[in-house]
Amino acid sequence: MTGTTRLEPEIALERLATFGVYQDPSAFAVDGVVPRVALAVSSPEAVAEVLAVCAAAELGVIPWGGGGQMGLGNVPERYDVALDLRGLSRIVQYEPADLTIAVQAGRTLADLEEALAANGQMLPIDAAEPERITVGGLVATGLGCPRRFGHGSLRDLIIGITVALPDGTLAKGGGIVVKNVSGYDMMRLHFGALGALGVIVQANFKVLPAPEAQRSVLLAFADAAAAAEAALTLRGSQLAPTALVVLAPPVVRQLDLGMTGWVLAARCEGPEAAVIRQADRLRESGGIAAREADVLDREQTIAFWRALQSLLDARPQRDRLRLRIGERPSRLSELAGHVVTELGSALAGLVLDYGSGLAYVTVSGTVDALRLAWDKLAEVGQHAVLLAAPAAVKVGTDVFGRHPDGIAVMRRLKETFDPDRVLNRGRFIAHL
Amino acid sequence: MDRAAIRERLVSIVGADGVLDRPDELLVYEYDASDEVFAGHHHPDFVVLPRTAEQVSAIVRLANEVGLPVIPRGAGTGLAGGALALRGGILVVLTRMNRILEVNERDGYAVVEPGVINLELSNALQPRGYFFAPDPASQRACTIGGNVGNNSGGPHCLKYGVTTNHILGLEVVLPDGERIWTGGPVPETPGVDLTGVLVGSEGTLGIVTKVMVRLTRLPEAVSVLLAAFPDIESASHGTSAIIAAGILPAALEMMDHLTIKAVEDAFHAGYPREAGAVLLVELDGLQEIVTENTTRVAEICRQHGAWEVRVARTKEERDLLWLGRKSAFGAMGRLASNYYLVDTTVPRTKLPATMRRVEELSREYKLSIANVFHAGDGNLHPLVLFDRQRPGEVERVLECTTEILRYCVDVGGTLSGEHGIGFEKRDYMTLVFTTEDLCAMAGLKKSFDPRELFNPEKVLPSGFRCAEVGLFRQQALAQRLGLEYV
Numbered sequence: 049m050t051g052t053t054r055l056e057p058e059i060a061l062e063r064l065a066t067f068g069v070y071q072d073p074s075a076f077a078v079d080g081v082v083p084r085v086a087l088a089v090s091s092p093e094a095v096a097e098v099l100a101v102c103a104a105a106e107l108g109v110i111p112w113g114g115g116g117q118m119g120l121g122n123v124p125e126r127y128d129v130a131l132d133l134r135g136l137s138r139i140v141q142y143e144p145a146d147l148t149i150a151v152q153a154g155r156t157l158a159d160l161e162e163a164l165a166a167n168g169q170m171l172p173i174d175a176a177e178p179e180r181i182t183v184g185g186l187v188a189t190g191l192g193c194p195r196r197f198g199h200g201s202l203r204d205l206i207i208g209i210t211v212a213l214p215d216g217t218l219a220k221g222g223g224i225v226v227k228n229v230s231g232y233d234m235m236r237l238h239f240g241a242l243g244a245l246g247v248i249v250q251a252n253f254k255v256l257p258a259p260e261a262q263r264s265v266l267l268a269f270a271d272a273a274a275a276a277e278a279a280l281t282l283r284g285s286q287l288a289p290t291a292l293v294v295l296a297p298p299v300v301r302q303l304d305l306g307m308t309g310w311v312l313a314a315r316c317e318g319p320e321a322a323v324i325r326q327a328d329r330l331r332e333s334g335g336i337a338a339r340e341a342d343v344l345d346r347e348q349t350i351a352f353w354r355a356l357q358s359l360l361d362a363r364p365q366r367d368r369l370r371l372r373i374g375e376r377p378s379r380l381s382e383l384a385g386h387v388v389t390e391l392g393s394a395l396a397g398l399v400l401d402y403g404s405g406l407a408y409v410t411v412s413g414t415v416d417a418l419r420l421a422w423d424k425l426a427e428v429g430q431h432a433v434l435l436a437a438p439a440a441v442k443v444g445t446d447v448f449g450r451h452p453d454g455i456a457v458m459r460r461l462k463e464t465f466d467p468d469r470v471l472n473r474g475r476f477i478a479h480l
Numbered sequence: 481m482d483r484a485a486i487r488e489r490l491v492s493i494v495g496a497d498g499v500l501d502r503p504d505e506l507l508v509y510e511y512d513a514s515d516e517v518f519a520g521h522h523h524p525d526f527v528v529l530p531r532t533a534e535q536v537s538a539i540v541r542l543a544n545e546v547g548l549p550v551i552p553r554g555a556g557t558g559l560a561g562g563a564l565a566l567r568g569g570i571l572v573v574l575t576r577m578n579r580i581l582e583v584n585e586r587d588g589y590a591v592v593e594p595g596v597i598n599l600e601l602s603n604a605l606q607p608r609g610y611f612f613a614p615d616p617a618s619q620r621a622c623t624i625g626g627n628v629g630n631n632s633g634g635p636h637c638l639k640y641g642v643t644t645n646h647i648l649g650l651e652v653v654l655p656d657g658e659r660i661w662t663g664g665p666v667p668e669t670p671g672v673d674l675t676g677v678l679v680g681s682e683g684t685l686g687i688v689t690k691v692m693v694r695l696t697r698l699p700e701a702v703s704v705l706l707a708a709f710p711d712i713e714s715a716s717h718g719t720s721a722i723i724a725a726g727i728l729p730a731a732l733e734m735m736d737h738l739t740i741k742a743v744e745d746a747f748h749a750g751y752p753r754e755a756g757a758v759l760l761v762e763l764d765g766l767q768e769i770v771t772e773n774t775t776r777v778a779e780i781c782r783q784h785g786a787w788e789v790r791v792a793r794t795k796e797e798r799d800l801l802w803l804g805r806k807s808a809f810g811a812m813g814r815l816a817s818n819y820y821l822v823d824t825t826v827p828r829t830k831l832p833a834t835m836r837r838v839e840e841l842s843r844e845y846k847l848s849i850a851n852v853f854h855a856g857d858g859n860l861h862p863l864v865l866f867d868r869q870r871p872g873e874v875e876r877v878l879e880c881t882t883e884i885l886r887y888c889v890d891v892g893g894t895l896s897g898e899h900g901i902g903f904e905k906r907d908y909m910t911l912v913f914t915t916e917d918l919c920a921m922a923g924l925k926k927s928f929d930p931r932e933l934f935n936p937e938k939v940l941p942s943g944f945r946c947a948e949v950g951l952f953r954q955q956a957l958a959q960r961l962g963l964e965y966v
Contacts (some may be wrong), residue, residue, distance in 0.1 A: 054963075055961065055963070100961055101961065104961050104963060143827060143829055144724075145720055145723065145724055145828065145829045146827040146828050146829050146858075147723065147828075148827065168726060190668060190673070191668070192667065192668060196667070200641055200645055201667065203667075203673070203676065204641050204645040211920075213916075213920065216961070217916040217919070217920075218916060219914075219916045219917045219919070219920035220913070220914075220917050221917065221920070221921070223892070223893075223894045223912070224827060224892055225825040225826065225827055225857075225858055225892070225893055225894055225897070226637075226642075226825075226857045226858070227633055227637060227642055227825050227854070227857050227858070227859045227897035227898055228825060228894045228896070228897065229630060229631045229632070229680050229896045229897065229898055229899070229900050229901070230894045230895040230896050230901055230905075230909065230912055230913075231901060231909060231912075231913060231917075231918075231921050231939060231940075232677065232680070232681055232921045232924050232925070232939070233631070233644065233676055233677055233679065233680050233681070234920065234921065234924070235676075236644070236673045236675075236676025236677055236679075237672065237673070237676070237677050237924060239673055239676065240668070240672075240673055241672050241673070245672070246920075256728070257723075257726035257727075257728065258726075260726070280586060283586075283588075284585060284586065284609075284697070285697075286609075286697055286698070286699065286700040286766075287700075287766070288697070288699075288700075288765065288766060318765075318766070318769055319768070319769055319772055319773075321768055321772070322766050322768040322769040322772070325766075325768050326766060326768075372668070374664070374666035374667070374668060374669070375666060376584075376586075376587040376665050376666060377586065377587050377588070378584075378586040378587050404666065404667050404668075405587070405665065405666040405667075406666065406667070406668065429666075430664050430665065430666045430669075431664075431666070431668075431669055431670055433668075433670050448670035448671065449670055451670075451671070452661075452662070452669055452670060452671050453660035453661050453662065454654075454660045454662055454671070454672075454674045455671065456658070457654065457660075457672070457674060457927060457928060458671050458672045458674075460927040460928075460930075461672055461924070461927045463927075464923045464924075464926055464927045465920075465923055476671075477670050477671040477672075478671075
């Protein structure tokens with residue numbers, strides 16, 4: 049931003065009070081770094097103004113939703129202002145007959161679900177803590193859930209976005225219609241960009257009719273290979289489960305499923321009669337080699353997948369590490385074998401999402417052991433990301449793993465949209 | 481570098497049979513499927529037909545060296561002037577890159593070159609039990625690269641989502657000539673979602689040289705039914721009622737009386753000629769669901785005034801019902817010597833009002849308008865019929881279509897659902913987007929293509945050149961903060 053006279057940081061911090069309400073900054077620590085101030089804002093315009101002031105004073109800002117996924121990201125390089133967005137909680141527009149909704153970023157998933165459920169609709173996104181996690185957080189982190197197999201991820205459902213930029217403007221992309229090719233896809237530019245290019249203040253989604261019925265089929269296998277083979281068979285079938293995962297024994301114990309070994313879980317959603325029949329057929333075609341089978345009813349299904357989600361998200365971790373490895377479904381089994389061998393008794397959890405090809409690994413142990421585990425696994429698979437770990441493990445590495453092609457373009461995007469590195473400084477890929 | 485030297489360099493890259501520059505050779509590349517009355521003819525300096533990604537990269541590097549614009553092009557079926565050489569330059573035609581390189585059913589993807597024809601891909605996948613879901617009406621001619629460039633959909637978008645939902649990764653040559661892969665077979669690639677940004681960017685950010693597409697499993701059962709309604713309004717209400725009942729058809733298409741007549745005259749698809757509108761509904765999925773929903777949809781249509789509901793009993797009958805829809809644009813030749821296709825999207829609930837407005841405008845401007853569209857997702861295609869030889873008619877068509885677009889945007893819709901902005905609609909962008917929105921988009925463009933050599937004059941309206949935008953933003957920020965701009 050050459051050409052603009054700078055603001056003194058202290059003056060800038062004072063000026064911020066006109067745009068929001070100061071809060072206790074200690075509640076907004078990220079990787080142990082406590083901001084100088086925490087500011088709760090309640091309008092998109094205020095977010096833009098705050099960013100402009102911070103840009104002029106070169107202050108570092110971290111947008112804050114529910115804080116539930118703040119484990120994702122590198123250790124912040126500069127963190128002056130926590131921007132609490134929970135005050136932006138309005139449903140801006142909801143037309144049930146159009147199956148679309150526009151919602152402000154600070155609204156929690158639970159509050160959004162409630163509005164949709166009142167009209168028999170849903171956003172097919174599972175979260176461990178829907179009362180806490182916000183729409184903005186979901187979009188900014190871009191983390192999916194196994195249900196993407198049947199319904200697509202949030203990336204597939206987002207149809208419009210509004211972001212506040214560090215130049216003090218609000219910019220939107222997309223709209224509130226499901227088919228839209230008017231201009232660049234700004235939704236996907238910001239989806240999963242960890243708020244490094246702009247602060248998401250509103251997102252528009254297409255929503256789905258809620259299924260009349262839900263069931264889940266659980267099949268227990270003696271070993272990983274048998275479970276994997278069953279998962280791949282179901283994946284290639286026409287039975288259309290909406291989620292398909294394999295759980296390693298420690299996870300089976302942790303979720304208290306009353307089974308032993310490796311458990312394949314498949315979710316069925318749809319009209320009552322079809323779901324019952326589908327669950328039967330899934331059990332028949334996937335369970336040939338299974339030694340135990342169980343079918344969960346609707347409530348059990350919802351509870352099971354939510355509990356499972358608590359092993360897949362990016363909530364901050366103090367004494368353990370959670371990482372995600374992307375690998376083709378046909379190679380997930382091999383990957384799992386490698387992970388088990390490498391980690392041995394340090395492996396505290398392993399969930400293989402056969403619907404997408406993502407393996408979620410939990411490791412427990414000392415900081416040194418955790419660091420060693422990351423060193424061993426950072427290079428495997430198509431990509432590996434450290435979802436959450438103690439800050440000491442994160443230092444000196446990039447939690448986003450190997451840099452993909454196109455990192456030069458990503459750098460230029462950061463330079464264009466956030467030349468003063470106001471947003472999430474250092475936290476995104478390549479410490480942008 | 482003079483023209484002959486550039487030509488020689490191009491020949492050294494792609495061979496003599498891959499470079500066209502004689503006026504007669506260039507003629508067919510001066511326009512695309514958009515109406516030339518509106519888009520005009522634009523003369524590229526060279527047309528180059530590469531066979532490999534390496535060649536594309538070398539062409540782009542050369543263009544950079546000599547400062548010539550680069551315009552990617554597939555089959556030229558685009559309807560928004562997106563593949564026109566507005567500032568001359570090198571038109572990179574990718575139709576020779578047309579191989580299906582890999583099909584991996586187990587992991588659910590295929591890798592294809594951009595020149596592969598959409599329908600050929602689905603035909604190749606079908607025996608293996610899969611298909612590629614995006615199916616534009618032009619699927620017999622359009623290329624996958626073009627689908628990616630325009631994020632162009634089709635009837636099956638209703639259930640399966642738009643093209644961007646089916647593109648897993650891209651090999652792309654960036655404006656500096658660098659060749660990269662974005663995305664991949666597994667989702668959530670770390671970093672900025674460059675695949676998502678590139679899809680629908682209309683060749684302004686890079687040239688796609690390989691596409692990794694998602695394979696969709698063929699459904700267990702399919703059912704197609706046709707419902708004849710007295711008018712568009714009742715058919716629109718029928719559409720809303722189907723969705724409101726929680727049924728998500730694979731496709732839900734509507735045709736008005738004018739279209740039905742034209743289609744019947746041309747193709748004899750068996751549509752009831754006397755209907756004011758027909759709905760074509762495809763349901764797919766598990767057998768139990770399809771059977772139940774077919775009955776429910778038929779009931780809903782009857783409740784909303786359908787006087788005939790016909791369910792196709794065989795694949796041949798299903799194909800015949802679809803033939804009418806997919807050939808509708810072609811059949812328009814029977815009604816008028818020219819038509820202008822408006823591609824716009826409104827929220828589905830605004831369909832009846834929008835159709836009334838289109839009818840009003842048709843009377844007001846004394847122009848026949850046929851309607852054939854994706855009713856399920858509100859993507860309208862009013863076809864304004866005209867005769868370009870008649871004095872004043874072209875201007876009237878432009879005014880009329882502008883009014884249609886304006887109305888659609890006013891009720892919450894947008895400028896294009898699947899055909900793109902290109903050159904033709906770029907100046908309408910200000911109807912939907914503010915200066916701030918467009919500046920952000922220009923910032924995106926600038927991050928990829930700072931010299932603005934890639935498909936120039938497209939998507940963004942005039943006045944949104946990258947350099948101007950940077951200056952504008954800095955001044956605005958200084959002003960907002962009460963600081964001095966030096």
